[in-house]
Amino acid sequence: MRKILIANRGEIASRIIRTCKELGILTVAIYSEADKEAPFVSQADEAYLLGAPRVEESYMDMDKVFEIANQSGAEAIHPGYGFFSENAAFAKRCKEEGITFIGPSPEVIAKMGNKIEARLLMKQAGMPVVPGTDQAVESAEEAVEAAEKIGYPVMLKAAAGGGGIGMVSAANREECVKAFASNSERAKRFFGDGSMFVEKKIENARHIEVQIIADDNGNVIHLFDRECSIQRRNQKVIEEAVSPFLSEQTRNEICMSAVNAAKSIGYVNAGTFEFIADEQENFYFLEMNTRIQVEHPVTEEVTGIDIVQEQLNVARGKAILIDQSEVKRIGHAIEARIYAEDPHTFFPSPGKITTLIVPEMENLRNEVAVVEDYTVTPFYDPMIAKVIARGENREEACDALIAGLEKWQIEGIKTNKQMVLDILKSAEFKDGNTTTDFVAKYYLPNSKK
Amino acid sequence: MHEIKASMAGNVWKIVVEAGETVEAGQDVVILESMKMEIPISTESKGIVKEIKVEEGSFVNEGDVLITLEA
Numbered sequence: 001m002r003k004i005l006i007a008n009r010g011e012i013a014s015r016i017i018r019t020c021k022e023l024g025i026l027t028v029a030i031y032s033e034a035d036k037e038a039p040f041v042s043q044a045d046e047a048y049l050l051g052a053p054r055v056e057e058s059y060m061d062m063d064k065v066f067e068i069a070n071q072s073g074a075e076a077i078h079p080g081y082g083f084f085s086e087n088a089a090f091a092k093r094c095k096e097e098g099i100t101f102i103g104p105s106p107e108v109i110a111k112m113g114n115k116i117e118a119r120l121l122m123k124q125a126g127m128p129v130v131p132g133t134d135q136a137v138e139s140a141e142e143a144v145e146a147a148e149k150i151g152y153p154v155m156l157k158a159a160a161g162g163g164g165i166g167m168v169s170a171a172n173r174e175e176c177v178k179a180f181a182s183n184s185e186r187a188k189r190f191f192g193d194g195s196m197f198v199e200k201k202i203e204n205a206r207h208i209e210v211q212i213i214a215d216d217n218g219n220v221i222h223l224f225d226r227e228c229s230i231q232r233r234n235q236k237v238i239e240e241a242v243s244p245f246l247s248e249q250t251r252n253e254i255c256m257s258a259v260n261a262a263k264s265i266g267y268v269n270a271g272t273f274e275f276i277a278d279e280q281e282n283f284y285f286l287e288m289n290t291r292i293q294v295e296h297p298v299t300e301e302v303t304g305i306d307i308v309q310e311q312l313n314v315a316r317g318k319a320i321l322i323d324q325s326e327v328k329r330i331g332h333a334i335e336a337r338i339y340a341e342d343p344h345t346f347f348p349s350p351g352k353i354t355t356l357i358v359p360e361m362e363n364l365r366n367e368v369a370v371v372e373d374y375t376v377t378p379f380y381d382p383m384i385a386k387v388i389a390r391g392e393n394r395e396e397a398c399d400a401l402i403a404g405l406e407k408w409q410i411e412g413i414k415t416n417k418q419m420v421l422d423i424l425k426s427a428e429f430k431d432g433n434t435t436t437d438f439v440a441k442y443y444l445p446n447s448k449k
Numbered sequence: 450m451h452e453i454k455a456s457m458a459g460n461v462w463k464i465v466v467e468a469g470e471t472v473e474a475g476q477d478v479v480i481l482e483s484m485k486m487e488i489p490i491s492t493e494s495k496g497i498v499k500e501i502k503v504e505e506g507s508f509v510n511e512g513d514v515l516i517t518l519e520a
Binding site: 186233340341345346347348350378379380381382 | 456457458459460477483484485486488508
């Protein structure tokens with residue numbers, strides 16, 4: 001593999017370029033007009049303009065991406081996360097064009113991308129799934145019937161929904177009827193489909209995930225777990241490896257369940273099984289991400305394994321570079337995502353970054369998508385950087401992250417930097433009370449405008 | 450006359466009311482999209498939609514008037 005096109009932008013494009021440089025692989029960046037000044041464009045060996053800022057006219061223009069791939073002579077495409085990374089049609093097109101897709105097969109992407117099919121497949125693989133309906137319910141009566149079988153409290157989720165719109169909880173029959181009516185009406189208006197799924201609501205939940213890597217020869221290894229419970233708007237803010245919550249016994253069980261499930265579906269490349277865990281450490285499969293994830297650095301920091309390098313290696317048809325028995329975890333790592341947003345309303349805050357000072361410190365890793373004088377536009381994800389700290393234990397990693405973030409300076413736009421610092425310094429975080437309702441429970445009540 | 454304004458900069462993803470329609474307080478009228486976030490904009494008061502000042506797909510800044518309502 002001599003030259004790779006990176007079908008992505010921002011920090012993940014920079015991250016992939018870094019490993020490619022270390023391996024002596026040439027890189028091709030593609031960028032929109034809005035990203036002309038972004039660091040990843042100049043970091044790549046070659047860069048090609050895609051088009052206008054809107055994703056449909058640039059990063060999601062499949063024909064244009066392949067036109068550039070062929071023009072540049074790229075032998076492979078790394079999709080990063082988002083955009084085409086979990087798009088089966090894109091992976092299939094790669095095959096047709098004779099270009100290696102750095103990810104799993106289109107068939108596996110399609111299977112795991114379908115929530116109902118993924119749930120059934122995982123059930124068949126012996127993976128516990130959140131108790132719930134396998135098919136959508138069409139009426140309040142059906143919702144109540146399902147809820148009473150599952151047991152309250154339940155979550156009603158719009159079948160056609162996403163991004164947090166169309167999710168309501170219900171603690172009893174009356175609330176279930178009410179929730180179905182309001183949520184279904186809203187889903188009809190927004191998505192043209194009012195049908196709902198009913199799922200058991202897991203209270204005081206933890207979001208736990210397991211990183212796996214699999215090769216063409218049927219070898220699958222896990223790189224332990226991450227906990228990513230601290231979220232706002234159902235999107236992660238702070239992630240750590242490993243989870244401060246899981247016992248070693250449960251850790252072993254959850255990691256092995258991911259390995260077995262990956263084997264059962266014939267998975268190849270890096271992937272992540274996402275779970276929700278309750279207070280008794282019962283864990284349930286949520287979904288599988290068939291790509292590299294934003295939070296992969298915390299796993300890299302505790303295992304010393306370069307996940308991008310492994311992706312490239314197995315995409316070339318080679319065996320995984322490391323055996324499971326050689327995967328050790330040392331210390332602890334925590335990652336904070338820096339978002340261009342109002343830390344109180346969580347609304348986006350595009351604009352020009354007038355000052356940016358990124359500290360270089362021992363035990364601190366900065367993955368930055370922006371530079372000073374760069375204008376953050378409303379067209380893409382609000383994440384502009386990730387700051388990752390490691391330590392011999394959780395407390396050391398937390399202290400290193402606080403020290404690093406306090407030296408970080410970013411002006412001109414609103415960011416969540418202070419929010420992250422407030423969370424890291426809180427007694428609740430230090431005590432490991434990192435449930436998925438952390439922001440609502442501990443941060444928002446103390447947050448001052 | 451009541452003006453419904455954008456609470457953030459972004460694109461108008463969907464307009465869910467029509468001119469002449471009566472809307473209730475708290476009803477969603479427009480969905481804005483910015484940085485992959487969809488924000489439903491709702492009306493604070495009951496009224497009749499007088500004018501829709503934006504189009505689906507258009508870009509708005511925070512504070513821009515999206516819709517005017519007649520009491």
